Amino acid sequence: MEKKELHYIHSFADYVDQFIKMLIDYSPKLITALVILFIGLYAVRLINRLVRKIMIKRDFDPTLSDFLADSLLWALRFLLFVTFISKLGIETSSFVAILGAIGLAVGLSLQGSLSNFAGGMLIIMFKPFKVGDSIEAQGVSGTVSQIQIFVTKLVTGNNQTIFIPNGILSNGVITNFSMGKNRRANLLLNISYDTNIKTAKEIVLQVLENNPKVLKTPPPAVVVNLLTDSAIQLAIQPWAKNADFGSMSSDILEECKEAFDTAGILIQPYVKESSK
Numbered sequence: 001m002e003k004k005e006l007h008y009i010h011s012f013a014d015y016v017d018q019f020i021k022m023l024i025d026y027s028p029k030l031i032t033a034l035v036i037l038f039i040g041l042y043a044v045r046l047i048n049r050l051v052r053k054i055m056i057k058r059d060f061d062p063t064l065s066d067f068l069a070d071s072l073l074w075a076l077r078f079l080l081f082v083t084f085i086s087k088l089g090i091e092t093s094s095f096v097a098i099l100g101a102i103g104l105a106v107g108l109s110l111q112g113s114l115s116n117f118a119g120g121m122l123i124i125m126f127k128p129f130k131v132g133d134s135i136e137a138q139g140v141s142g143t144v145s146q147i148q149i150f151v152t153k154l155v156t157g158n159n160q161t162i163f164i165p166n167g168i169l170s171n172g173v174i175t176n177f178s179m180g181k182n183r184r185a186n187l188l189l190n191i192s193y194d195t196n197i198k199t200a201k202e203i204v205l206q207v208l209e210n211n212p213k214v215l216k217t218p219p220p221a222v223v224v225n226l227l228t229d230s231a232i233q234l235a236i237q238p239w240a241k242n243a244d245f246g247s248m249s250s251d252i253l254e255e256c257k258e259a260f261d262t263a264g265i266l267i268q269p270y271v272k273e274s275s276k
Contacts, residue, residue: 029087029088029089030088032087033084033085033087033088036080036083036084036087037080037084040080040083040084041080044073044076044077044080047072047076048069048072048073048076051068051069051072052065052069055068055069062131067120067124067149113150115167116149116150116151116165116166116167117149117150117166118166118167118170119165119166119167119168119169119170119171120147120148120149120150120151120152120166120170121149122166122170123147123152123166123169123170124147128174128176129144129174129176129178129179130144130147131144131145131146131147132144132178133176133177133178133179134176134177134178134242135154135174135175135176135177135178136174136175136177137164137169137172137173137174137175138164138168138169138172140154140156140162140164141154141156141175142154142155142156142157142160142162143155143156145161148166149166150165150166151163151164151165151166152164152166152169157246177242177245178242180242181241181242182215182218182239182240182241182242183239183240183241183242183245184218184237184238184239185236185237185238185239185240185245185248185249185252186235186236186237187235187236187237187238187249187252187253187256188225188233188234188235188236189204189233189234189236189253189256189267190228190230190231190232190233190234190267190268190269191231191232191234191260191265191266191267191268192231192232192265192266192268193231193232194266195232195265195266197224197232199263199265200232200234200260200265201222201234203256203259203260203263203265204222204234204236204256204259205220205222206259207252207255207256207259208220208222208236208238208252210255211238211248211251211252211255213240213241213244213247213248213251214238214239214240214248214252215238215239215240215241217239218239220236220237220238220239221235221237222234222235222236222237223235223237230268231268236252236256238252
């Protein structure tokens, strides 16, 4: 029993000696790799901050700046990691091959996400809209609050948040209401056939003249849009700044209703024409 215990003690001591010897032999590589890792992490953060400052000074688009800075950050981190493991004596060629195989498998399983990624790149490069623009796309409208790599976030007028995948967004029709400084409304009112059209148009033009949110240039217009079976349809087309568009449209409809009531002009209810 004592001989076995003595044998175990000697074996354990041999293992400890071998481990210490291996640690001493391997310590220069380990220390060098750790020094490279810590210095590299500091250098990566420093480079990333410097790149961001340069892009801010040159007035780069914020979305593009964030994307390029983040891409550079992860690329530098990957290179640093490869350098770190190579200093530890690990064969990098097989490691890169394994990463490539994993990347291929992930890419095949995430084809939809890659499509959204490509769509995000197209939106960032060609800029059909930017953060803060009011747009309509894919049947929804709202203000762009964030352009991410895979999705674009819209906030609607009633404060709902909508996420649209960039793949379908970049391939669909986008209406940007903010690209121009001004915007024209097309407000429709139905009036009775007993109404004198010239008189009704003069009343509406007076309402437009008195509203401070309606721009003088381009001048507003009032035209007959349609003659239905039951009413004359007037199209009221005032221009306003983008910021005033919603309130101006509402004010004009309200003021026209009050002016028509005062003049004894009857506003007809809207009746959808039946197709024959």
